[in-house]
Amino acid sequence: MAGAWGAAGAWEFAVLEGIQGLRGPLLDQVMVFVTNLSNHGEVWILLGILCLCFSKTRYLGLAMILSIGLGYVTGNLVLKNLFARSRPCWIRQDMALLIPVPLDYSFPSGHTLVSFEGAVCIWRRGKRWGIAALGLAAVIAFSRMYLFVHFPTDILAGLVLGIANGWCGDILAGVVKNRMAASKTETGK
Numbered sequence: 001m002a003g004a005w006g007a008a009g010a011w012e013f014a015v016l017e018g019i020q021g022l023r024g025p026l027l028d029q030v031m032v033f034v035t036n037l038s039n040h041g042e043v044w045i046l047l048g049i050l051c052l053c054f055s056k057t058r059y060l061g062l063a064m065i066l067s068i069g070l071g072y073v074t075g076n077l078v079l080k081n082l083f084a085r086s087r088p089c090w091i092r093q094d095m096a097l098l099i100p101v102p103l104d105y106s107f108p109s110g111h112t113l114v115s116f117e118g119a120v121c122i123w124r125r126g127k128r129w130g131i132a133a134l135g136l137a138a139v140i141a142f143s144r145m146y147l148f149v150h151f152p153t154d155i156l157a158g159l160v161l162g163i164a165n166g167w168c169g170d171i172l173a174g175v176v177k178n179r180m181a182a183s184k185t186e187t188g189k
Contacts, residue, residue, distance in 0.1 A: 012151045016088055019145050020095070027146075032098050035143040037136075038111045041068055044118030059173055060125045066176075067117040067169020075113045075161055080105040087149050095148045102149050109150045112141040112158030113165070120166025137162070 037043040045068060051061030085107035089097055104110075115137035123130025141159060144150040150158075 015152050031143040031146045034139050038140050041114035044114050063121040063170040063173035064118050066172045067165045071113045071117045071165045075108050083107045089148050107154045108157035109144050109154040111144050112155050113162045115140045116159050116162025117166045120163050124170045
């Protein structure tokens with residue numbers, strides 16, 4: 001297969017093959033649409049930027065942007081290249097894909113990572129919207145297995161790292177907010 005790390009193990013392919021049993025024309029379209037929402041984290045980045053524009057949601061926007069930046073570095077730049085894990089569609093090239101074959105490595109899932117970073121930040125600021133965001137993040141994560149471009153452990157790693165980065169982004173936003181408040185107090189503005 002694709003080396004020790006790339007050979008995921010029979011159970012991961014069994015899960016992916018089981019998910020393939022759900023495929024149908026309508027669900028195919030839904031999963032492609034959902035996965036495209038977060039191809040480069042667009043929906044979460046745009047939401048973070050939008051939140052930055054309003055004083056009531058500025059803290060949330062800052063938390064989201066900080067956590068997404070942290071995730072880009074830890075997940076996409078470091079872990080993907082460190083583990084260099086092959087994607088299931090690279091190993092099993094006989095599977096018909098509904099999206100273009102991704103060119104970067106598989107571990108962790110970047111879609112899952114950015115989605116849970118954004119969703120956790122939203123959840124920490126408000127449970128009602130947070131539950132909806134977490135639901136969207138879960139569907140995006142599932143879509144990556146449905147589309148046969150990530151193993152279940154890629155999704156799990158993206159989820160765990162996304163939750164951690166979401167919390168860290170929220171904490172860092174608090175540090176920035178406190179420093180800005182202290183700076184204003186010191187300058188008398």
